[in-house]
Amino acid sequence: MSTATGAAASNSLSPTTSRRSSPSSRILTTPRGSLSCRLLSSSPSQSPLGPVSAMASPGAAGEAASRKKLLIFDAEKDLAASLAEHAAGLSEKFAAERSAFTVVLSGGSLIKALRKLAEPPYLEAVDWSRWHVFWADERVVPKDHADSNYKLAMDEFLSKVPVPANQVYAMNDALSVEGAADDYENCLKQLIKNGVIAVSPVTGFPKFDLMLLGMGPDGHIASLFPGHPIVNENQKLVTYVKDSPKPPPERITFTFPVINSSAHIALMVTGAGKAGAVHKALSANESSSDLLPVEMVEPQDGEMTWFTDKPAMSMLSRI
Ligand SMILES: O=C1O[C@H](COP(=O)(O)O)[C@@H](O)[C@H](O)[C@H]1O
Numbered sequence: 001m002s003t004a005t006g007a008a009a010s011n012s013l014s015p016t017t018s019r020r021s022s023p024s025s026r027i028l029t030t031p032r033g034s035l036s037c038r039l040l041s042s043s044p045s046q047s048p049l050g051p052v053s054a055m056a057s058p059g060a061a062g063e064a065a066s067r068k069k070l071l072i073f074d075a076e077k078d079l080a081a082s083l084a085e086h087a088a089g090l091s092e093k094f095a096a097e098r099s100a101f102t103v104v105l106s107g108g109s110l111i112k113a114l115r116k117l118a119e120p121p122y123l124e125a126v127d128w129s130r131w132h133v134f135w136a137d138e139r140v141v142p143k144d145h146a147d148s149n150y151k152l153a154m155d156e157f158l159s160k161v162p163v164p165a166n167q168v169y170a171m172n173d174a175l176s177v178e179g180a181a182d183d184y185e186n187c188l189k190q191l192i193k194n195g196v197i198a199v200s201p202v203t204g205f206p207k208f209d210l211m212l213l214g215m216g217p218d219g220h221i222a223s224l225f226p227g228h229p230i231v232n233e234n235q236k237l238v239t240y241v242k243d244s245p246k247p248p249p250e251r252i253t254f255t256f257p258v259i260n261s262s263a264h265i266a267l268m269v270t271g272a273g274k275a276g277a278v279h280k281a282l283s284a285n286e287s288s289s290d291l292l293p294v295e296m297v298e299p300q301d302g303e304m305t306w307f308t309d310k311p312a313m314s315m316l317s318r319i
Pocket residue numbers: 106107108109110137138139149213214215216217220221222223246
């Protein structure tokens with residue numbers, strides 16, 4: 001396990017002001033409920049996606065929308081700043097409430113979007129000693145392999161912040177894919193017993209404080225891929241795939257009951273390559289039985305925020 005380095009955490013988080021222009025806010029209705037949508041544009045130009053069709057829907061839809069937010073950023077740097085602000089604020093909240101902050105990382109493009117957390121003011125202001133870091137999925141390769149989500153996170157983020165090394169929970173890379181999944185599940189169960197990981201009173205599954213997810217162009221979440229039977233796993237905390245359509249083939253992954261029991265889900269989706277899956281997930285008239293994994297992300301006992309950009313939203317006419 002590598003030891004994180006970096007400045008020691010100190011005082012509480014100083015309030016940060018957002019430099020973004022005032023957003024326009026609407027409620028977007030999708031086949032799986034409503035979400036409040038905000039265009040966060042640093043340039044006053046009208047979104048090329050046209051005006052957001054106001055979907056004012058007080059009552060249940062309005063209440064549901066308050067639990068799900070869709071943020072659309074003009075500039076990647078603004079998305080990264082907002083994601084850092086979101087994570088740092090939740091870190092302060094949970095560190096104060098229960099002296100621990102359980103945060104789940106994904107691999108891929110999400111890690112780059114976290115970079116602002118390793119910079120001032122967060123590097124000094126966040127109490128990193130309270131962080132407990134997990135992975136929503138991991139490729140079954142050595143931890144120093146180029147395909148390792150642990151290596152990516154360590155190189156790009158965790159090596160720059162002082163999270164105690166014994167609070168970074170990497171997959172055991174000496175085991176088979178089956179063994180690694182069981183081992184990670186046992187690690188979670190032990191940390192539940194120790195009171196580090198909370199349990200959702202709604203679902204009975206582990207309730208991580210912040211679940212940081214990305215989404216592949218095919219709509220996969222973690223290593224839960226479209227059409228793969230493990231998307232329906234509803235007993236285990238951690239399962240595995242041996243024939244991932246995206247290399248490498250062997251991976252372990254959290255199951256949807258764990259993902260959906262999180263207190264806060266942040267789903268980071270950017271780029272035109274993801275517009276098709278976003279369209280299927282958020283388009284009001286697209287409702288079909290064969291859901292993409294991204295459509296199965298549904299907070300059962302918490303809140304969800306999409307962090308997106310205009311290319312990713314470009315196939316939605318109603319934004
Ligand atoms: O293979 C994976 O892909 C997803 C999405 O990655 P992205 O680079 O398209 O955002 C990632 O969230 C997951 O952790 C990873 O194993």
